Amino acid sequence: MASSSSSSLSRVVVKSSDNNLFVVNKKVASQSQLLKQCIDNMEEKGTNDVILIPLSNVTSNILTLVLEYCEKHADFADDDNNNQELKQWDHEFLKKFDYATLNSLTMAADYMVTKSLLNLCCQFIADSIKDLTVQQIRQIFDIKNDFTPQEEADIKNENAWAFR
Amino acid sequence: MDINLKPNSIKMAEKKAKSGTVNGDNLSGDVSHKTLEFVDHLITEEILPRLPVKSLIRFKLVCKRWNSTISSSEFVKLHLKFSSLNNQNRHFIIYPDDEKFYGKQNLDSYGLLPYRECSNIRDLVWVDGGVGDVDWYHIVGSSNGLVCLYQRDDDEDERHCFFTLWNPATGEDRDISSPDGVHVSEAHGFGYVPSLDDYLIVACFGSGTVDGSTFRGFYVFSVKVGKWERIFGCFHYLQTSRWRWKWKRVRARADEECIAKELERQAVLVGDTMYWASEFFVGKKSIVGFHVVTKELNWQCGYWSLELFQVKGCLSLFGYRKNDVSDFWTLKNPNDWSSWQKILSVDINVVPLITFSETGKCLVRQSKEFKLVDPCKEALECTKGNGAEFRRRLVIRDHVESLISPLGITKSDEKEVNSGNSNYLATNSMLLENKG
Numbered sequence: 245m246a247s248s249s250s251s252s253l254s255r256v257v258v259k260s261s262d263n264n265l266f267v268v269n270k271k272v273a274s275q276s277q278l279l280k281q282c283i284d285n286m287e288e289k290g291t292n293d294v295i296l297i298p299l300s301n302v303t304s305n306i307l308t309l310v311l312e313y314c315e316k317h318a319d320f321a322d323d324d325n326n327n328q329e330l331k332q333w334d335h336e337f338l339k340k341f342d343y344a345t346l347n348s349l350t351m352a353a354d355y356m357v358t359k360s361l362l363n364l365c366c367q368f369i370a371d372s373i374k375d376l377t378v379q380q381i382r383q384i385f386d387i388k389n390d391f392t393p394q395e396e397a398d399i400k401n402e403n404a405w406a407f408r
Numbered sequence: 409m410d411i412n413l414k415p416n417s418i419k420m421a422e423k424k425a426k427s428g429t430v431n432g433d434n435l436s437g438d439v440s441h442k443t444l445e446f447v448d449h450l451i452t453e454e455i456l457p458r459l460p461v462k463s464l465i466r467f468k469l470v471c472k473r474w475n476s477t478i479s480s481s482e483f484v485k486l487h488l489k490f491s492s493l494n495n496q497n498r499h500f501i502i503y504p505d506d507e508k509f510y511g512k513q514n515l516d517s518y519g520l521l522p523y524r525e526c527s528n529i530r531d532l533v534w535v536d537g538g539v540g541d542v543d544w545y546h547i548v549g550s551s552n553g554l555v556c557l558y559q560r561d562d563d564e565d566e567r568h569c570f571f572t573l574w575n576p577a578t579g580e581d582r583d584i585s586s587p588d589g590v591h592v593s594e595a596h597g598f599g600y601v602p603s604l605d606d607y608l609i610v611a612c613f614g615s616g617t618v619d620g621s622t623f624r625g626f627y628v629f630s631v632k633v634g635k636w637e638r639i640f641g642c643f644h645y646l647q648t649s650r651w652r653w654k655w656k657r658v659r660a661r662a663d664e665e666c667i668a669k670e671l672e673r674q675a676v677l678v679g680d681t682m683y684w685a686s687e688f689f690v691g692k693k694s695i696v697g698f699h700v701v702t703k704e705l706n707w708q709c710g711y712w713s714l715e716l717f718q719v720k721g722c723l724s725l726f727g728y729r730k731n732d733v734s735d736f737w738t739l740k741n742p743n744d745w746s747s748w749q750k751i752l753s754v755d756i757n758v759v760p761l762i763t764f765s766e767t768g769k770c771l772v773r774q775s776k777e778f779k780l781v782d783p784c785k786e787a788l789e790c791t792k793g794n795g796a797e798f799r800r801r802l803v804i805r806d807h808v809e810s811l812i813s814p815l816g817i818t819k820s821d822e823k824e825v826n827s828g829n830s831n832y833l834a835t836n837s838m839l840l841e842n843k844g
Contacts, residue, residue, distance in 0.1 A: 347445060354450060362454065367494075370458035378469045386445065387471050396469060403465045403578075 256283060259298040260307045268311060271321070275314035277357035302352045306345075310352050313337065313361050338368045343384070452477050457490040460497065461577035461809050484811040488552055492808050498523035500763070500771065501555060501576070502532070503547045503803035518547075518555075520576070520807065521778060523765070529776040535576045547803045548609070548674065549598035553577060553810025556598035556609060569593060571609055573631065573814035576807075582814040586613065587627055587636040595668070597675025597682040601700055607631040607816070608700055610675065610682045612668045623665040628700060631816040639703050667696055674803075676716040678723040679742055685714050685725075695725070717764045724751075724764065732757050736764065736783075752783045759788045766806040 353361040574581040614624035
């Protein structure tokens with residue numbers, strides 16, 4: 245214990261909702277504000293024990309993805325945000341997911357307060373839904389049309405050009 | 409491995425989990441899910457504000473909740489914040505005054521050039537609307553998605569002049585006639601003033617340089633209030649001798665007119681001050697500042713010839729020297745005129761420079777290609793060509809797509825005020841306002 249008395253942890257253990265344990269390097273974990281705050285709290289108390297952080301909302305497969313993202317971004321942490329290589333990597337990273345995975349990943353990013361991943365996911369979703377029809381949007385977000393035909397016609401009339 | 413379960417960290421994680429109403433089942437990653445099941449705050453605060461205006465207007469039809477969200481003024485502000493950060497929504501709006509620039513005869517509409525590292529003349533999008541059937545018009549300014557135009561239409565007896573506020577993305581526009589309907593504005597500026605949370609047009613009416621009409625004064629139009637106000641400003645000028653600078657206070661009425669006559673047509677708004685280039689001393693350009701809150705005119709002299717810009721929130725000038733070399737300066741601290749800093753020098757006969765963007769990048773044109781160059785990182789000299797032939801005829805402004813209404817208040821605002829609906833985006837927009 246005395247040898248590591250600098251009161252800083254090098255690793256944390258994160259537990260997924262299905263009880264799998266992930267050993268995570270501190271620099272990687274710090275990409276998530278939720279994990280970072282846990283670590284900071286523990287360091288303030290001066291503990292040298294490895295801490296366990298349970299994430300009751302994130303499954304192993306999603307957590308693996310979040311950590312993959314955090315690992316990549318931790319490598320570039322000192323670089324500026326405009327790094328082309330990282331942007332390219334981000335794009336490739338998201339491209340391979342279906343809506344369901346993207347959905348879970350976005351919510352995990354929100355829950356774990358990983359702002360850059362949340363931004364990335366939301367921008368990706370926005371880009372992929374922007375050209376859809378109203379009907380398709382209702383389907384994807386599982387929304388019921390609660391307008392009367394008259395109300396619908398009014399909105400259409402007000403903004404006729406956008407529906408052309 | 410030494411796993412030490414700390415109750416504190418668990419408590420925190422659980423607390424977090426409760427604060428978002430996330431249902432654990434949704435996070436199963438089950439690939440059979442065909443729908444996106446997000447909590448509302450993710451949709452209204454993270455996804456919708458990233459959509460282009462055209463999509464948002466269509467998506468008002470999705471359901472009542474989406475319609476009221478998209479129409480609320482809080483959302484409009486949040487969308488603007490996202491839009492300003494996303495270069496996909498950023499453009500240059502161009503007033504066509506020269507067919508050589510486009511190789512196109514029809515000059516009756518405005519062009520939007522995307523803000524991209526590289527673009528082509530073919531990427532210009534022509535926008536309808538905004539312009540009435542008038543004899544003459546030009547861009548006064550562009551701010552947060554609103555474009556202010558000045559239009560002039562002459563019939564046999566008299567000259568009709570009016571301003572138009574126009575949002576090219578939503579297609580909404582609104583004409584604003586001159587105070588007493590007859591005056592000609594010779595110098596004007598438009599922009600958003602954060603400290604007033606308002607859009608203002610500042611105009612100097614009847615300064616008499618074209619049609620011989622007498623000076624009628626400085627006026628300010630507030631979009632919030634919806635009317636013109638005559639400003640009886642006091643003004644100061646900085647007297648420079650070789651040894652010292654001192655501010656002199658001058659009687660407003662008499663000298664206001666002298667200043668008004670020398671103002672160049674377009675002003676640039678930076679913070680709370682509208683700046684004009686002017687030629688108060690023959691052969692020597694000065695900068696005139698009109699503080700829209702304190703209603704004070706200040707002026708400062710000492711440049712030969714200059715153009716003004718707002719770059720990264722700072723007043724910036726592009727001034728010519730001998731041998732066609734031009735310098736670009738930026739005023740780091742608006743309250744300290746000794747904080748002018750030279751950013752670059754460039755010969756516009758060699759570098760095809762078109763304009764400086766608010767983002768700090770330069771737009772250059774080589775044949776049919778446009779390029780954005782960061783002058784701090786790349787040498788502008790790498791681009792070759794003559795910029796002077798385009799620059800003189802062009803009015804070009806930064807433009808960010810937004811939902812901001814030229815009417816100042818949206819229909820849904822009126823409804824909200826009436827029904828007293830509490831708004832779930834209110835905190836967000838308040839944060840935004842404080843920042844502003």
